[in-house]
Amino acid sequence: MSSPKRPLPAPTPETQHFWEGCRAGELRLQRCGDCEHVYYPPRPFCPKCSSREVNIFAASGRGTLASYVINERPHPAFGEPHSIAIVQLEEGPKMASNVVGCPQTPEALQLDMSLQVTFEAVSEDITLPLFTPVEVSS
Amino acid sequence: MTGVAVVGAAETTELGKIPGMSQQMLHADAALNAMADAGITAKQIDGIATAGQRPTDLAFYLGITPEWVDGTSVGGCSFMLHVRHAVAALQSGLCKTVLITHGESGRSRVGASGFAPEPSSLAGQFEAPFGTFGPPSTFTLPVLRYMKDYGMSHEQLAMVAVVQREWAGLNPRASMRDPISVQDVLDSRMIAYPFHLLECCLVTDGGGALILTTDERISDFAGKPVHIWGTGESVETPMVTQMEDLTSSKAFSIAGPRAMKEAGVAHSDVDHLMIYDAFAHLPLYGLEDLGFVGRGEAPDFIWERNTAPGGSLPLNTNGGGLSYMHSGMYGMYALQESVRQMRGVAPAQVEGAEVSVCLGVGGMFGASGCIVFGNQPKT
Known part of the structure; x- marks a missing residue:
């Protein structure tokens, strides 16, 4: 569902590590060295305690589906109706993404289902973190 | 002062x-x-x-x-x-x-x-690449969470639009005045599941x-x-996906109670209420964040017609953004309706209304401002 016309991020010095991580197949989050708060989106200081002592680490890539819409009037680059999701990451933060690799229907997209990050290169410079359902054997 | x-x-x-x-x-x-x-x-x-x-x-x-x-x-x-x-x-x-x-x-x-965020902004980097494309696919994102946590049905969400159309029917300047049913709302075109066309504001x-x-x-x-009795304001986040709680607006929760406290009014003193309704879930969040009902109680409160014509808490009496008009920055029209109600000249005038609360939202759930009006000077 990628296309050259998809709106692409313009990384800034403060977010470069995140987008480099995606290219390297890592979902990079930040943890405060003082209060241990884990946060997203990236910035070089802690939004909870204002400390500049923050560390970048590779997250598990695991999460659950917190909420979503199925956009029936998608951006032209997407072409077809698709999910826009809020993923609750295992480490604490929430992030926007798409759930891919399953039908884009309310039946297939159940809230709180387990998800795993997957990376999709959408341009030479940009790779996006997307999520796929984790098959749970019943 | x-x-x-x-x-x-x-x-x-x-x-x-x-x-x-x-x-x-x-x-x-x-x-x-x-x-x-x-x-x-x-x-x-x-x-x-x-x-x-x-x-x-x-x-x-x-x-x-x-x-x-x-x-x-x-x-x-x-x-x-x-x-x-x-x-x-x-x-x-x-x-x-x-x-x-x-x-x-x-x-x-x-x-x-225009609407599109700068590609280097937080929303431009961390929301837009996933296809958020204007308010219908952004403002709507938290609602499935609310529905699951509080057991709200699709019919209850649709009812918000039904009740506001009833108010619009009393207003000659409203864009959409023909009555609609819950089924009409659910039968209207899907815009961004779970939102149908009639649950989205006019343009x-x-x-x-x-x-x-x-x-x-x-x-x-x-x-x-x-007379302006009390005011409040706050902001939370430029990204709806980063709301602290997907079932509540932090900006509402600060701006609203602050304005009511400054005004010195209790919930039972409020005769008329405006809650900026770009989409059908806004009045639900607003009623709860202002404290008129408890958490998860707003869907039943609206379903039971408390905010409808003849109800105990007249809400969005111009028909709201869903049926009156919505230019994009609707807050001004909510303020105008509160002023008309306090002057006693609204098309759907609430008899004897003396206190009006007007709650606004901005930049999706990014910001809020709240004004409490009175038809007499504050004592």
């Missing part, structure tokens, strides 16, 4: 489809109507606030040389914040008469500004303006005064 009152209030001469006016002229048309209501000209105005256009644009265009300027722009509730800031400016003597304007060519797009052209002064000066103006 001196009180502050609205002494001029008006919308654009027309509402709906106005292809013959640019965005800037919609601001000016509303401003001229408000000046006529107040019985003044631009020469008596020494403070100006606006959003969507720069205050400089409007001051020059209208022939105002201000001594106080506010260009706060946090989305559709910016005008609530302008009112709050104007109250402080008037009380401290920075100026004597403030004009607040809104105009937006939302439908015809004549001289209009129309229009504008509105307010003129404020201190209580001591209200006799210098022709407009029937409406």
Whole structure:
């Protein structure tokens, strides 16, 4: 569902590590060295305690589906109706993404289902973190 | 401390489809109507606030040389914040008469500004690449969480639109006036699951303006005064996906209670309520964050017709953004309806209404402003 016309991020010095991580197949989050708060989106200081002592680490890539819409009037680059999701990451933060690799229907997209990050290169410079359902054997 | 009152209030001469006016002229048309209501000209105005256009644009265009300027722009509730800031400016003597304007060519797009975030902004980097494409696919994102956590049905979400259409049916200026049923809402085109077309706001052209002064000066103006009893404001996040709690707006929870506390009103004192409804879930979040009902109780409260014509808490009595009009920055129209209700001149007038609460939202769930109005000076 990628296309050259998809709106692409313009990384800034403060977010470069995140987008480099995606290219390297890592979902990079930040943890405060003082209060241990884990946060997203990236910035070089802690939004909870204002400390500049923050560390970048590779997250598990695991999460659950917190909420979503199925956009029936998608951006032209997407072409077809698709999910826009809020993923609750295992480490604490929430992030926007798409759930891919399953039908884009309310039946297939159940809230709180387990998800795993997957990376999709959408341009030479940009790779996006997307999520796929984790098959749970019943 | 001196009180502050609205002494001029008006919308654009027309509402709906106005292809013959640019965005800037919609601001000016509303401003001229408000000046006529107040019985003044631009020469008596020494403070100006606006959003969507720069205050400089409007001051020059209208022939105002201000001594106080506010260009706060946090989305559709910016005008609530302008009112709050104007109250402080008037009380401290920075100026004597403030004009607040809104105009937006939302439908015809004549001289209009755009929506897309900068690719280097937080929303541009961390939301837009996933296909968030305007408010219908962004503002709507938290609602499935609310539905699951509180057991709200699709029918209950649809009921918000049904009730507001009932109010619109009483208002000759409303864009959409024909009655609709819950089934009509659920049968309307899906825009962004779980939102159907009739659960999304209209897209129309229009504008509105307010003129404020201190209580001591209200006799210098022709407009029937409406008194400002309390105000509140806050912001939370430029990204709806980063709301602290997907079932509640932190900005609502700060702005609303702060305004009501300052006004000294209890929930039972409120006769009339406006909650900015860009989408059907907004009144639900607003009712709960203002504390009129408990967490998860708003869907039943609306379903049981408490906010409908004849109900105990008349809400969005102009028909709201869902049925009255919605230019993009709707907050001004919510304020106008509160002023009409306090003046006793609303098309769907609430008999004997003395206190009105007006809650705005802006930049999706990014910001909020709240104003409490009274038809008498605050005692």
